[in-house]
Amino acid sequence: MSQNKIKLGMIGGGSSSFIGVVHRIAAYMGEKYTLVGGAFDTDHQKALDFANTLDLDLSRTYATIDAFIAGENNLPKSERIEVVVIVTPNFLHYTMAKQLIEAGFHVICEKPVTNTTAEAIELEQLVTKHKVVFALTHTYTGYPMVRQMKTMIAEGMIGDIQKVDAQYYQGWINPIIHDKEKRKSVWRLDPEKAGQSCCMGDIGVHAFNMIEYTTGLKTTKVLSDLSTLYDDNALDIDGTALLRFENGIRGIVRASQIATGEENNLKIAVYGRTGALKWEQENPNFLYFLQEDTPVQVFKPGHVYNSDFAKESTKMAPGHPEGIFDSMANIYNGAAKAIRGEEYRKGAFPTIHDGVRGMKFIEAVLESTQNGNSWIEIVDEHEDN
Template sequence: MSTHRKIRMGMIGGGLSSFIGIVHRIAAYIGEEYTLVGGAFDTDYDKALEFAKKLELDPNRTYPNIDTFIEKELELPAEERIEAVVVVTPNFLHYPMAKQLIEAGFNVICEKPVTNTAAEAVELEELVAKHKVVFALTHTYTGYPMVRQMKAMIAEGAIGEIQKVDAQYYQGWINPVIHDKEKRASVWRLDPAKAGQSCCMGDIGVHAFNMVEYTTGLKTAKVLSDLNTLYEDNPLDIDGTAMLRFDNGVRGLVRASQIATAEENNLRIAVYGTKGSLKWEQENPNYLYHLQEGEPMHVLKPGHEYNSEFAAISTKMAPGHPEGIFDSMANIYLGTAKAIRGEEYIDGAFPTIRDGVRGMKFIEAVLASTADGNTWTEIDD
């Protein structure tokens, strides 16, 4: 537990009807590093006030919109002002709201996708550097202890030189609606005005891509993709595969689908090296599988002394007590808190705006590759 005072936190969005808002609040509370002070929780101000009353928040720090939030908070003395703002609005609002907050000097914790375009992400990266604020992007899966153990083992050479990377994220949630014309026309994630340029790759494929670069430390140089909208009147992809070539010549694969019937959140990654391989899956996150030629498979679990320092500080419970998505998100919040306070933290403690830029450039590259007839397309960086 930190001996420092808690960071004053605000939220844009995340009110009564928000599932992801609850996830963020629980994650922030787990490490006892933050206290929720106020925010602009809903476009309906009455609902925002109802939400504030439910959480016993000061109604005077509950604002009708982000403009009022910024104006009124900046009028307060620095020692009372909200320090970190969580953006949990629909996708198309991430960029304009994050931009406003950064320019006003607030630290930002933002849901992904960070923006609708790569150019917007690059602009935010420049603004973060200019205004010297902390920006965390909640690629939640990077917070799992065994993902961090995987990252540490690969960096230490436990599997030798990387030869192949295979990541997938399969869901089936859209299958019940996609085959009905009226239903698919009513899903906001299939509306470019609200979801952005991509549905499947933008929503979950980018998570798999992020996991590839996070765990391996490799940088993707180019992609060749094949995306599927299934129906001509459906504007956004709901399934796709992207082959990757990294800057050192190694090959990889990202597979993503939202029509993988009956799948839930089947995110998996396997990294194969010259000396062995490591495999992890999100639906059983406490197990990291280490395979070596001629050896029994080793299964690593959180909370044990054989794990790295990074995995150890990311584990909150004794061995045998499962930790899940809230704990993973909490580790990102913990790393962000250290950065806000100017304390030392391990590289990779939270995804940054750089991860957001990389993710948006990946999304645009796979879209361009498919549009160009499935050709190799560079990720310009």
């Protein structure tokens, strides 16, 4: 094992996990990490079988997170795992992250970061106290053209922002939701496992994060209208949220998991006084720049005209499509620089701070709907950035 590579552990993400595969491939793409061990499954034998397929040391394939922490901390510091990926159902994120942070591990965590804002704030305080790196995998922030969009907005290329529109439409719940027995079997529709929200907590928060990431705006108020479709379905599966930002700027988040036939349709459009930028996840190599009385310009990865941030985030020559693995890899690469104490750009990876913002958004849209579609403030009193 190379001593220069960051030793990586994983909680969850075993043989049946799609997102676990994405994380492992992303970690290896930048050649900065090596997977050493973890607690990959609640069934230890399945975890061992999985570890065996990856040629991992079975002595470092643990039955539980408690065994993982104890086992790794019994090893010499030079040998133990340094950073741990949490790829479990939502309800486990907070307790596992808290244990790992307090034990001195850096953490890379799937979103939503916790089930409540209070839990997210507590983790933010623990990250500061224990001086660890915490990366939250809002994966889409890693796309080169999203980073180009962020840079162009910051440089004033579209002028003062006037309107922001983000959409995230999927249809995967549609075949399930209409069958009472089927929907009982889906963990994302179970409040005990998914948390307070399904649609907004799973995908709406991505659209919200994309808005704040690309524009630099802070959302101050939301007004939402969420739907569960059926009275006996506890969690939202569709919704719209109106947003208010600083300086009276307006925006909207539209999210649905019953948009029949949609796959992973995340889009964002930012309209400024002198121009606009549009990007969509299903065609991620194209960033559209719109101006009055001027033909639409298309920015693509790998070209010299892009910002340094976009160029650093591009792995292929022009004309070679980059996708979700590359995007996640950029987040891993940013986190690696932070873990190694190297200089890195702001926005190189989403932090625990983004997790707090996301939980505040989720709770605000739920409260707005519960209060008869009223405006709810997103309070910022504890934040300093």
